[in-house]
Amino acid sequence: MNIINNMKLSFISKSVNESFARSAVAAFLLPLDPTVAEIADIKTAVSEAVTNAIVHAYPEQFGTVYIDMRLTDTGRAIIKIRDKGIGIPDIEKAMEPLYTTSTDERAGLGFAVMQSFTDRVRVRSTVGKGTTVTLEKNIIRSAHGKK
């Protein structure tokens, strides 16, 4: 599996940038010839991860959210969403459906959506240092004719 394209972007953790982040990721995905449903899945999963960073990683002040996206020659999209925020004390608990620490009408479905809409979700976090969420999804109808 070789990386055929890579992009990085960073932005301030303002909620107005959630739309920008998922749109940028979707645009970068286009050379893999994704279906409308695959684009929607990726946009939704990225929106959840970026929102988590904005809401939970930087609760008191703005910080920076980083996205590193890679496309492989096997038609796989690998997207890392990273922050340098407060971290997650208990990742297993945070990933439970309907669990939320937010009081702002959050559904507590962020990680459940990420898991359902992608092929693989990995979460690494250190309290006080930050969190990295890695989303991976195979684009079935790759422009390269490969799975």
Place this chain on the structure above:
Amino acid sequence: MVDMTYQNGVVTARLCGEIDHHIAPKLRGEIDACCESCRPSRLVLDYGSVSFMDSSGIGLVMGRYRMISLLGGRLEVVNVPKGLKKIFTLSGLENLGVMK
């Protein structure tokens, strides 16, 4: 973002565009203000023109369900586009009996 109408005891909120964590509070504010003013027996959330939503759109439904229940009314969610069915199914909202 949202077009509100009130007729015969029913408030209909026609949502359009994208619903995410940035947009949801504005929608919530408009819908709640209208319902608190009109005290409808039924609140209809029409998702027919929503092009994208993440779980913030689910939170919007859950919150409006609580709000309208406290006002003595009931909630209906209608015209969910095919592309949004997956996240609605994942949320388990069908169990609330609000999906029409």
